[in-house]
Amino acid sequence: MTNQTAVLALINIAAGSSGWGLSxxxxxxxxxxxxxxxxxxxxxxxxxxxxxxxxxxxxxxxFFCVFDEPENAAAFLKHAAILRAYKDHSSEMFTATLQAYSSRGSWSSFPMQDLAAKPIRGPIASLTRASIRPTKAMQFWSKAKPAEVSINQASGKILTAGLGEAPYLRQATFTIWNDEQSLDRYAQEGAHLAAIKAAYGKDYFSESMFTRFVVNSAQGVWQGKYVEIA
Known part of the structure; x- marks a missing residue:
């Protein structure tokens, strides 16, 4: 079993800190x-x-960081100067510590390591990311809006965020769900299922990673909603 632990943060930069945010x-x-x-x-x-x-x-x-063990992830959340700086320049901030239990693919050639067992119950998180082939970008984004509407209407959803390294071509989605069954219901029907079938059938991606996580802890505000998972 690996101890690899991820920290994902979502930040809304405060009105007076736009320059810092862009930097x-x-x-x-x-x-x-x-x-x-x-x-x-x-x-x-x-x-x-x-x-x-x-x-x-x-x-x-x-931002998304992966540490070799939970203790270093915890130390980052407690003591890192960069995290304090984000807090000082934000109007909203949410952080989650995560351990993967199911992952396939890679992100810039980095693969997440799986935990030995998936959770029986309780909240889980999902991270999907992809490098979209430039020739497929228009087709990919034509599927994105229906999928966004679908996820916003999905039952069992706790939090969603659209993220990316670069506009249009390097995209990621982060979600937290009440349980794995809620995510499975969303993933296996409607616009999301159609988008996934199209992505694989038409070879939209040059690299992708699909990971499910145990949520060790989560706390903060995103899109005006307070979320806490202990």
Whole structure:
């Protein structure tokens, strides 16, 4: 069993900190350098209002970090200067610590490691990310709006966020659900199922990763909603 632990953060940059927020994209993962046990890091933008729109948000963003063990993830959340800086410049902030129990694919050639057993009950999180082939981008985005409407109407959903490394071509979706059954119901019907079938049938992606996580802890505000999972 691996101890690999991820931290995902969602941030809404405060009105007076727009310059600081934009600088996150310029600096990228540089401010995270040297963190104990850090294996992987991505600084991410978000769609309009934190959703899945091709129109980028000017304030909502996030990051995804993977540490070698829970203790280093916990130390990051308690002591890291970059996390304090995000808090100081945000009007909303949400963080979750996660351990994968089912993952396929990779992100910039980095694969998540699975835990030995999936949860029997309780909240789970899902992260899907893809590098979209430029020649397939128009087709991919034609499927995105119906899928967004579908997920917003899905039962059992706790939180959703549309994220990305680059507009149009490198996209990710993060969601938290009451349980795995709720995610399965959403994934196996309607617009989402149609989008997945099209993506694989027409080879939309040059790289992709689909991961389900145990939510070890989560706390904060995203899109005006407070979420806490202990």
């Amino acid at each position: 996150r994209y310029v600096l990228g993962k540089y401010p995270f350098a040297g963190l104990q046990g850090l294996q992987f890091c991505k600084v991410l933008g978000s769609g309009f209002n934190g959703g899945f729109s091709t129109k980028p948000s000017l304030t909502k963003q996030g």
